[in-house]
Amino acid sequence: MSDKFIHAVPNFSEGKREEVIEAVVDQLRDVEGVKLVGYFPDADFNRTVIELIGRPEPLKKALLDMTAKSIELIDMEEQSGDHPRIGAQDTIPIFPLKDITTEECREIAEEIGQAVYDQCEVPVYFSGENARTPEREKLSFIRKGQYEGLKEVAHTPERAPDIGPGALHPSAGAVIVSAGERPLVAYNVILGTDDLEIAKSIAKIVRGPSGGFTTVRAVGLKFSERNQVAVSMNMFDYDLTPLYRTFELIKNEAARYGVSVVASELVGVVPQEALVNSLEKYLQLEDFDRSQILENNLIGL
Amino acid sequence: MSDKFIHAVPNFSEGKREEVIEAVVDQLRDVEGVKLVGYFPDADFNRTVIELIGRPEPLKKALLDMTAKSIELIDMEEQSGDHPRIGAQDTIPIFPLKDITTEECREIAEEIGQAVYDQCEVPVYFSGENARTPEREKLSFIRKGQYEGLKEVAHTPERAPDIGPGALHPSAGAVIVSAGERPLVAYNVILGTDDLEIAKSIAKIVRGPSGGFTTVRAVGLKFSERNQVAVSMNMFDYDLTPLYRTFELIKNEAARYGVSVVASELVGVVPQEALVNSLEKYLQLEDFDRSQILENNLIGL
Numbered sequence: 001m002s003d004k005f006i007h008a009v010p011n012f013s014e015g016k017r018e019e020v021i022e023a024v025v026d027q028l029r030d031v032e033g034v035k036l037v038g039y040f041p042d043a044d045f046n047r048t049v050i051e052l053i054g055r056p057e058p059l060k061k062a063l064l065d066m067t068a069k070s071i072e073l074i075d076m077e078e079q080s081g082d083h084p085r086i087g088a089q090d091t092i093p094i095f096p097l098k099d100i101t102t103e104e105c106r107e108i109a110e111e112i113g114q115a116v117y118d119q120c121e122v123p124v125y126f127s128g129e130n131a132r133t134p135e136r137e138k139l140s141f142i143r144k145g146q147y148e149g150l151k152e153v154a155h156t157p158e159r160a161p162d163i164g165p166g167a168l169h170p171s172a173g174a175v176i177v178s179a180g181e182r183p184l185v186a187y188n189v190i191l192g193t194d195d196l197e198i199a200k201s202i203a204k205i206v207r208g209p210s211g212g213f214t215t216v217r218a219v220g221l222k223f224s225e226r227n228q229v230a231v232s233m234n235m236f237d238y239d240l241t242p243l244y245r246t247f248e249l250i251k252n253e254a255a256r257y258g259v260s261v262v263a264s265e266l267v268g269v270v271p272q273e274a275l276v277n278s279l280e281k282y283l284q285l286e287d288f289d290r291s292q293i294l295e296n297n298l299i300g301l
Numbered sequence: 302m303s304d305k306f307i308h309a310v311p312n313f314s315e316g317k318r319e320e321v322i323e324a325v326v327d328q329l330r331d332v333e334g335v336k337l338v339g340y341f342p343d344a345d346f347n348r349t350v351i352e353l354i355g356r357p358e359p360l361k362k363a364l365l366d367m368t369a370k371s372i373e374l375i376d377m378e379e380q381s382g383d384h385p386r387i388g389a390q391d392t393i394p395i396f397p398l399k400d401i402t403t404e405e406c407r408e409i410a411e412e413i414g415q416a417v418y419d420q421c422e423v424p425v426y427f428s429g430e431n432a433r434t435p436e437r438e439k440l441s442f443i444r445k446g447q448y449e450g451l452k453e454v455a456h457t458p459e460r461a462p463d464i465g466p467g468a469l470h471p472s473a474g475a476v477i478v479s480a481g482e483r484p485l486v487a488y489n490v491i492l493g494t495d496d497l498e499i500a501k502s503i504a505k506i507v508r509g510p511s512g513g514f515t516t517v518r519a520v521g522l523k524f525s526e527r528n529q530v531a532v533s534m535n536m537f538d539y540d541l542t543p544l545y546r547t548f549e550l551i552k553n554e555a556a557r558y559g560v561s562v563v564a565s566e567l568v569g570v571v572p573q574e575a576l577v578n579s580l581e582k583y584l585q586l587e588d589f590d591r592s593q594i595l596e597n598n599l600i601g602l
Contacts (some may be wrong), residue, residue, distance in 0.1 A: 005602070007595060037595070196425060242583065243584060244583065265588060272596045272597075278580055282545065282583045284564045288567055292567060293570070295596075296573075296596070301355065
């Protein structure tokens with residue numbers, strides 16, 4: 001059997017109604033060759049993030065079943081929440097996980113996009129590696145105006161769907177499908193202070209737009225349960241900018257305030273490589289072949 | 302299907318005759334549920350180390366097939382080499398790898414030992430978790446006098462096999478079977494000097510018997526290909542003494558000589574946990590569940 005595995009992080013636009021969330025997520029349960037790693041509804045966002053892994057063919061089918069169910073149960077004319085979105089099944093991003101290339105994932109994302117339109121009659125925008133124009137590589141461009149704004153301009157060439165007519169689906173909006181090289185890693189570094197200003201200052205140093213790491217977005221947050229603050233990061237490329245580099249930068253910057261780093265935490269799932277490449281730097285490890293990790297030989301056994 | 306997996310590191314007493322090595326290793330190839338990760342013949346030692354993983358039942362059978370072949374092809378009356386040994390299939394150590402306890406491995410080692418005697422009529426000594434007496438926990442006690450010496454005293458209660466008569470097999474000697482909590486990790490830290498005395502001094506500081514870490518054995522070695530020296534370690538418990546701790550100690554001690562650490566290297570295989578527990582310390586990671594590592598969800602999929 002092929003040992004190719006894909007990681008998918010689909011997002012659908014319901015984070016409150018438990019029966020809807022469960023009905024959508026149910027499409028991903030007990031599917032041979034697919035594993036639902038976790039799902040994370042957010043009531044304020046009114047959105048659920050799913051972590052899914054699996055072999056390409058069954059994963060594709062599971063993603064289509066999920067999309068059909070989101071579309072059936074979520075009406076964008078009534079949906080509202082704090083997170084930007086353009087459709088019921090808002091995004092379907094996929095990433096290579098094992099023995100598969102980003103290019104193969106790009107092709108699979110094309111197939112998923114076409115199948116979404118063919119089977120559900122919901123128009124599709126391609127993003128990431130599948131973007132038809134440089135602007136569409138980023139979700140923010142595609143989502144400009146959100147569902148409500150996009151439906152007014154979806155007939156214009158600049159904003160029209162990549163598959164489907166120049167119009168959104170009347171209740172389900174559209175779906176954004178993409179392949180990417182690496183998934184986002186959510187990483188928090190917690191400071192030994194309750195001074196939010198310090199966390200905000202350091203976050204500004206760390207994040208790309210204000211002069212920090214191009215691949216990192218960061219905010220300062222209060223961690224009320226521990227009366228401490230944190231630099232909370234979205235790391236978009238753990239290869240270009242490994243975890244250790246942000247951790248050490250934050251430690252150095254915090255020291256300028258006489259503050260120490262008390263802990264860090266990984267939120268949700270993380271590819272093994274995001275851990276190994278940091279340890280490699282700390283231990284100055286040379287010639288470390290990932291197949292030397294015993295467990296990596298278990299996959300497919 | 303059960304997702305229990307075992308790691309085995311059998312050693313047999315042939316490291317020169319290629320046709321014998323291949324015939325023994327062949328018993329471990331293309332076995333459903335078992336993966337031969339690697340094998341490492343050493344001509345000076347006249348011994349081959351094997352790294353093997355698999356599900357308990359097929360792994361047990363593969364180990365028995367290997368033992369039968371070693372016994373058939375290796376005559377201890379003629380075998381000689383630099384490494385201490387008491388038999389053709391000298392050792393069969395097993396370790397828990399995934400979703401299995403050390404106690405379960407201990408029971409499986411018992412079954413392996415009994416089957417070796419029943420099927421091959423070669424006596425068995427139990428070591429590690431299976432040792433019948435505290436002295437027999439260590440290989441060095443069982444191996445005292447090696448094959449040649451042991452066969453003279455195998456009739457005495459102190460040295461008799463745990464399974465079998467008070468005598469070694471006339472050509473195959475005996476087999477040492479054991480379960481352990483964690484496998485040995487071989488780890489080298491390379492220094493930016495060619496002064497072997499510095500590596501030797503630091504090795505002495507690091508290793509247990511001379512006041513260092515109880516679970517670590519270390520020697521100073523010349524790395525002639527790079528004109529540098531290394532502290533070469535066998536780490537017997539990466540949980541009690543993680544990699545980072547020996548690395549940092551060596552770095553500190555080397556600095557006293559004005560020498561820096563230029564690299565480190567892991568020799569052979571290593572359990573994922575031996576990497577993750579070091580990174581956890583460096584990043585002060587809190588509440589990191591190993592199932593957050595995406596790839597860990599692939600096993601058995």
